[in-house]
Amino acid sequence: MKKEIQTANSSLAVDKVSLSFGKILVINNVSFQVYEGEILSIIGPNGAGKTSLLNCLSGFYQPDSGRITYKGQEITKIPIHRRASLGIGRTFQGLQLFPGMTVINNIMSGRHILMKTNFLQAFLHWPWVHREEIAHREVVEEIIDFLEMEAIRHELVGNLGYGLRKRVDLARALALEPKILIMDEPMAGMNMEEKEDMARFIIDIEEFKSIPIILVEHDMEVVMDISNRIMVLDWGNVIAEGKPEEIRTNPAVIKAYLGDADEEVNHY
Ligand SMILES: Nc1ncnc2c1ncn2[C@@H]1O[C@H](COP(=O)(O)OP(=O)(O)OP(=O)(O)O)[C@@H](O)[C@H]1O
Numbered sequence: 001m002k003k004e005i006q007t008a009n010s011s012l013a014v015d016k017v018s019l020s021f022g023k024i025l026v027i028n029n030v031s032f033q034v035y036e037g038e039i040l041s042i043i044g045p046n047g048a049g050k051t052s053l054l055n056c057l058s059g060f061y062q063p064d065s066g067r068i069t070y071k072g073q074e075i076t077k078i079p080i081h082r083r084a085s086l087g088i089g090r091t092f093q094g095l096q097l098f099p100g101m102t103v104i105n106n107i108m109s110g111r112h113i114l115m116k117t118n119f120l121q122a123f124l125h126w127p128w129v130h131r132e133e134i135a136h137r138e139v140v141e142e143i144i145d146f147l148e149m150e151a152i153r154h155e156l157v158g159n160l161g162y163g164l165r166k167r168v169d170l171a172r173a174l175a176l177e178p179k180i181l182i183m184d185e186p187m188a189g190m191n192m193e194e195k196e197d198m199a200r201f202i203i204d205i206e207e208f209k210s211i212p213i214i215l216v217e218h219d220m221e222v223v224m225d226i227s228n229r230i231m232v233l234d235w236g237n238v239i240a241e242g243k244p245e246e247i248r249t250n251p252a253v254i255k256a257y258l259g260d261a262d263e264e265v266n267h268y
Pocket residue numbers: 021026044045046047048049050051052053093
């Protein structure tokens with residue numbers, strides 16, 4: 001039985017956001033809230049606008065109209081790095097890691113926005129630089145432990161399988177110590193065991209780190225299993241929002257999915 005979410009505790013609010021590329025309307029007047037303590041999944045067919053919407057939240061795209069508010073502060077137009085330092089973390093649909101660097105250094109790269117030291121100070125080896133480095137390392141060690149990555153910490157990311165790279169990407173996002181986590185298809189390309197591990201980590205992050213999670217994912221079994229709420233996008237429009245059991249039986253949702261070409265259906 002999933003816990004009840006307190007709708008008084010809003011973390012992120014999206015109000016009438018629209019986005020076009022040229023003449024193509026990709027997000028159409030979308031509004032929703034993310035509450036503390038929840039895993040909110042955003043689902044929809046390929047090209048529905050899910051990644052574009054996440055990009056508006058993390059600052060990669062700026063909407064043409066509408067407002068995005070995070071913990072009461074408007075963030076619609078502020079740059080990516082400022083959103084990151086406010087605590088908005090994300091993982092990527094296409095991996096954005098450094099394949100020639102070790103796992104631990106990739107995770108460390110997720111903290112650069114929190115680091116006060118610049119390259120010259122690091123070069124001069126001033127004592128507080130060393131203290132800062134130790135503090136950062138401690139956070140990274142805790143994440144390695146949390147995501148059970150001890151065995152691969154010194155591996156080059158380029159040598160890892162896809163499932164483990166996705167885990168490194170999650171670790172890198174957690175290194176920012178986010179207050180909300182946005183995940184774009186964390187299970188894509190994973191085998192069953194890797195998916196189960198990832199699902200467990202997502203639940204643990206919400207529970208033990210007490211941060212809400214926005215999850216875009218095509219694996220319906222996982223989505224139904226771990227989400228508190230689900231929002232469905234179709235051609236940039238929100239066509240349904242509710243608890244997993246409501247979404248599963250919603251006629252508009254069934255139509256949106258089954259309305260696709262037959263070969264697409266299996267994908268979900
Ligand atoms: N930078 C861009 N320039 C032009 N068109 C874009 C851009 N980004 C996204 N689009 C278009 O916006 C639409 C929505 O794409 P988006 O990637 O947001 O969909 P999605 O729901 O994440 O799909 P998928 O499930 O395949 O990842 C698509 O038609 C896509 O081609």
